Amino acid sequence: xxxxxxxxxxxxxxxxxxxxxxxxxxxxxxxxxxxxxxxxxxxxxxxxxxxxxxxxxxxxxxxxxxxxxxxxxxxxxxxxxxxxxxxxxxxxxxxxxxxxxxxxxxxxxxxxxxxxxxxxxxxxxxxxxxxxxxxxxxxxxxxxxxxxxxxxxxxxxxxxxxxxxxxxxxxxxxxxxxxxxxxxxxxxxxxxxxxxxxxxxxxxxxxxxxxxxxxxxxxxxxxxxxxxxxxxxxxxxxxxxxxxxxxxxxxxxxxxxxxxxxxxxxxxxxxxxxxxxxxxxxxxxxxxxxxxxxxxxxxxxxxxxxxxxxxxxxxxxxxxxxxxxxxxxxxxxxxxxxxxxxxxxxxxxxxxxxxxxxxxxxxxx
Amino acid sequence: xxxxxxxxxxxxxxxxxxxxxxxxxxxxxxxxxxxxxxxxxxxxxxxxxxxxxxxxxxxxxxxxxxxxxxxxxxxxxxxxxxxxxxxxxxxxxxxxxxxxxxxxxxxxxxxxxxxxxxxxxxxxxxxxxxxxxxxxxxxxxxxxxxxxxxxxxxxxxxxxxxxxxxxxxxxxxxxxxxxxxxx
Ligand code: SF4
Ligand code: SF4
Numbered sequence: 001x002x003x004x005x006x007x008x009x010x011x012x013x014x015x016x017x018x019x020x021x022x023x024x025x026x027x028x029x030x031x032x033x034x035x036x037x038x039x040x041x042x043x044x045x046x047x048x049x050x051x052x053x054x055x056x057x058x059x060x061x062x063x064x065x066x067x068x069x070x071x072x073x074x075x076x077x078x079x080x081x082x083x084x085x086x087x088x089x090x091x092x093x094x095x096x097x098x099x100x101x102x103x104x105x106x107x108x109x110x111x112x113x114x115x116x117x118x119x120x121x122x123x124x125x126x127x128x129x130x131x132x133x134x135x136x137x138x139x140x141x142x143x144x145x146x147x148x149x150x151x152x153x154x155x156x157x158x159x160x161x162x163x164x165x166x167x168x169x170x171x172x173x174x175x176x177x178x179x180x181x182x183x184x185x186x187x188x189x190x191x192x193x194x195x196x197x198x199x200x201x202x203x204x205x206x207x208x209x210x211x212x213x214x215x216x217x218x219x220x221x222x223x224x225x226x227x228x229x230x231x232x233x234x235x236x237x238x239x240x241x242x243x244x245x246x247x248x249x250x251x252x253x254x255x256x257x258x259x260x261x262x263x264x265x266x267x268x269x270x271x272x273x274x275x276x277x278x279x280x281x282x283x284x285x286x287x288x289x290x291x292x293x294x295x296x297x298x299x300x301x302x303x304x305x306x307x308x309x310x311x312x313x314x315x316x317x318x319x320x321x322x323x324x325x326x327x328x329x330x331x332x333x334x335x336x337x338x339x340x341x342x343x344x345x346x347x348x349x350x351x352x353x354x355x356x357x358x359x360x361x362x363x364x365x
Numbered sequence: 366x367x368x369x370x371x372x373x374x375x376x377x378x379x380x381x382x383x384x385x386x387x388x389x390x391x392x393x394x395x396x397x398x399x400x401x402x403x404x405x406x407x408x409x410x411x412x413x414x415x416x417x418x419x420x421x422x423x424x425x426x427x428x429x430x431x432x433x434x435x436x437x438x439x440x441x442x443x444x445x446x447x448x449x450x451x452x453x454x455x456x457x458x459x460x461x462x463x464x465x466x467x468x469x470x471x472x473x474x475x476x477x478x479x480x481x482x483x484x485x486x487x488x489x490x491x492x493x494x495x496x497x498x499x500x501x502x503x504x505x506x507x508x509x510x511x512x513x514x515x516x517x518x519x520x521x522x523x524x525x526x527x528x529x530x531x532x533x534x535x536x537x538x539x540x541x542x543x544x545x546x547x548x
Contacts, residue, residue, distance in 0.1 A: 060400045061393045065410045232383060329393045330386065 017133065031138055039122050039142045043285075046316070047277035048084050054277075054324050056080055061328045091270035099172065099263050106171025111264070111271040114164025118278040121154040125285045126211055128295050128309035129302065140295075140309065145212035152209055154286060155199065158241055161279065162188045165243070165250055165260050168272065172263035180259020183335065184250030187240055190342035191247075195237035197350035198230040201357045202290050215294035219301075224291040226360075229353040231291045233346050238283040240342070242276060245327040247338060254332075284319030288312060420505040425490045427506040428481060430524040431499065432534075436541050438525060439500035442476040446492035446501055454485035455492060460544045477544065479521040483509055504528055 020030035056079070059066025070082040098107055124147070128140035139145060143153075162185050169181020203209045205227070206217040214223075224231045240247040251259040261272055288294060292315050295308035303311060333341065378384045400408065411418050420426065431439040442459035460477035490503050506527065511517050519527075526536045 057397070060397045063396055063400050063409055065405070065408060065412070068412075325390060325393065325397075326386075329389045 027136060035140070035142050038127070040119065042127070043119065043122050043278050043281040044274075046281045046320070047274055048088075050277045050280060050320055050324070051087070051274075052081060052084050053321065054327075055083065057321070057324050058328045061325070088270065091267050094266035096266045096268065099174070101173045102263065103171040103173060106167045107263075107268075110164055110168035110171050111268045111275075112164075113167050114161065115271050115275040115278070117157045117160040117164065118275040118282060121157045121279075121282040122285060124149060124151070124153050124211055125282075125289055126215060126294055127285075127312050128305050130212075131305040139212075140305070141211065145210050147210075150209040151199065151203070151211055151214065151290070154282065155196065158279075158282070159188070159192055161241070161275075164272075164275070168264065169250075169260040172260070174263050176256040176258070176262045177260045179256045180250045180252065180262075183252070184243060184260065187243075187247060187249050187338060187342070190339060191237040191240035191346070194233050194342065194346035194350040195241065197347070197354050198227075198234040198237070199290065201227060201230045201350075201354045204354070204357050204361065211289050211294070214289060215296065218293040218296060222291065222293040222296070227291065227353060227357065229349055230357075231287075233350045233353065234290065235287055236341075236346060238287060239323070239326065240338075242279040242283050242323070244276070244280065244323055246330040246333050248332060249335060249338065252332065280320050280323045281316060284316045284323065285312075287319050288315035420507065424505050424507075425488045425493075425503040427483075427504060427509055427527050428486075428492070428519070428524055429502045429504055429528045430479060430521065431502060432525060432537065436535070436537050438475050438521070438540065439498050440476050440479065440496075441498055441500070442474050442479075443497060445495040445497060449491040449495035450486075451489060451491060452485045452487050454482040456480040456482075462540070462542050462544045475540070475544075476521060479524060481519050481524060483517040483519055484514060506531075 017027050020027045023030060025033075056066040056068075058064075066080060067083045068077055068080040070080060070086040071077045072082050076082075098104060123142040126139065126141040126145075130137055130139045130145075132138075143149065165184045165188075166181050169177040169184070172178075202214060202223055205223070206214045208214070217223075239245075243250045249259070251261060253259075256262075261269060264272055294315075295303065295312040297303040297307055297311045300307070405412075406416075433439060442457055444457055444459075447453075447455040447457050456478065457476050457480075458478035459474050461473055462475060488503060492501050493503050501524075504527075509517070522538050528534075529536045
């Protein structure tokens with residue numbers, strides 16, 4: 001048998017380079033475009049899928065069946081997937097109503113203000129392991145490591161989400177909306193504190209706040225093990241930040257109709273609604289990055305680009321499912337209970353966790 | 366008498382809130398697993414227009430006016446059902462007929478008009494109870510809907526034919542004997 005000589009065309013050419021060459025783009029530019037598309041469309045499509053998961057999943061959790069009637073061409077029901085499309089179409093075709101005494105500017109601005117922070121938060125989160133191709137390193141996050149913003153960026157952007165709620169509430173000129181907006185702002189501000197302290201503890205143990213560093217520091221042990229209290233606090237606060245049950249005081253449909261969403265219809269409502277789900281995706285990604293090793297796979301040191309992206313996706317999907325799961329398990333808190341939990345339980349817990357981590361680091365020297 | 370509400374003593378584990386939440390989530394997830402692994406035919410939901418529920422015995426649905434084998438109506442227009450009806454939705458007009466048939470024995474009266482306003486009927490079944498001749502039954506059909514109010518007024522022939530197809534009987538539109546006052 002003749003020895004196999006490496007043929008000239010079998011030299012590994014990175015596929016990204018091939019496509020980039022075909023498009024007459026520099027590989028960096030091409031990779032940037034790909035990343036922008038992934039970061040923009042990924043959470044968006046995940047959020048759309050999540051609406052399906054929420055409806056069918058909640059149905060299954062409650063021994064129901066859920067929407068399964070929408071069908072493509074009246075024939076293929078596909079487990080109710082076409083419901084997403086049907087809902088989108090319906091939202092487009094509905095009358096776009098602005099209530100007569102609403103503040104028109106705020107009313108128009110609110111869906112954008114709600115949607116943008118939700119969609120932007122994903123930009124720094126690495127969704128896979130950086131890989132070497134040719135002589136370049138490609139990072140799987142929209143902003144490369146060492147951009148100086150690190151994990152502070154999604155926190156800051158996430159905190160902006162409250163403006164969407166407030167603008168919607170104030171712009172609607174509706175009592176229910178105002179009540180919802182007031183509750184939401186109080187809730188978000190209260191929980192922001194505990195959340196930030198929990199994240200600070202992670203920064204402390206990592207020694208930096210860049211998400212790549214945070215993931216790197218979880219090489220052997222995921223953060224959730226030494227900081228289980230911090231994780232619980234952070235996860236709880238994420239429910240408050242996304243305005244999901246058991247903390248959905250901004251909506252509270254049994255108390256204040258639909259809260260800040262009361263006056264919204266058609267595509268504006270769809271945008272607000274979708275931004276809630278994008279928030280969930282972003283929150284899940286944050287939890288995965290901060291406490292569950294981001295793209296890390298257990299017992300695999302270097303998972304490589306494909307496996308790492310899959311692992312990250314699996315984690316995000318899992319936590320998104322937990323959001324849905326919890327929503328259909330727990331009843332809503334009372335407002336004073338919410339405040340008590342935020343200020344008297346979560347904040348001290350978070351602070352305690354922070355001090356404990358600081359002490360441990362001090363002991364280790 | 367005042368009710369004394371007992372305060373539930375929570376253990377420290379319950380006070381953590383995390384543990385009860387996990388327990389609750391386990392319960393809901395159990396339901397999720399059970400529901401998702403059950404074939405859809407065996408789930409609680411009956412997917413209505415495709416599948417229909419078999420109504421239990423004694424269900425009070427749409428009425429039927431019973432007939433004899435020769436197609437003569439069993440009702441003798443005694444007005445008992447109309448009297449008993451709490452919704453006052455039965456309208457009967459009686460008529461005489463002379464030509465006694467074998468099956469009908471010695472009856473000589475029957476309804477010329479027998480109308481039930483199904484929009485007013487409350488399906489209480491009192492008419493069935495009141496009827497001395499067992500001529501009116503409430504049976505299992507519950508799919509009563511129409512595009513206009515008029516088609517919910519069931520006449521004599523509608524009521525005699527409500528279950529004709531189901532029972533494999535002929536649809537009737539005529540009495541076997543003509544109506545005629547006795548000479
Ligand atoms: S079921 Fe009741 S309401 Fe209906 S016709 Fe008979 S007696 Fe009247
Ligand atoms: S249906 Fe029965 S109760 Fe009613 S009029 Fe006829 S025989 Fe009398």
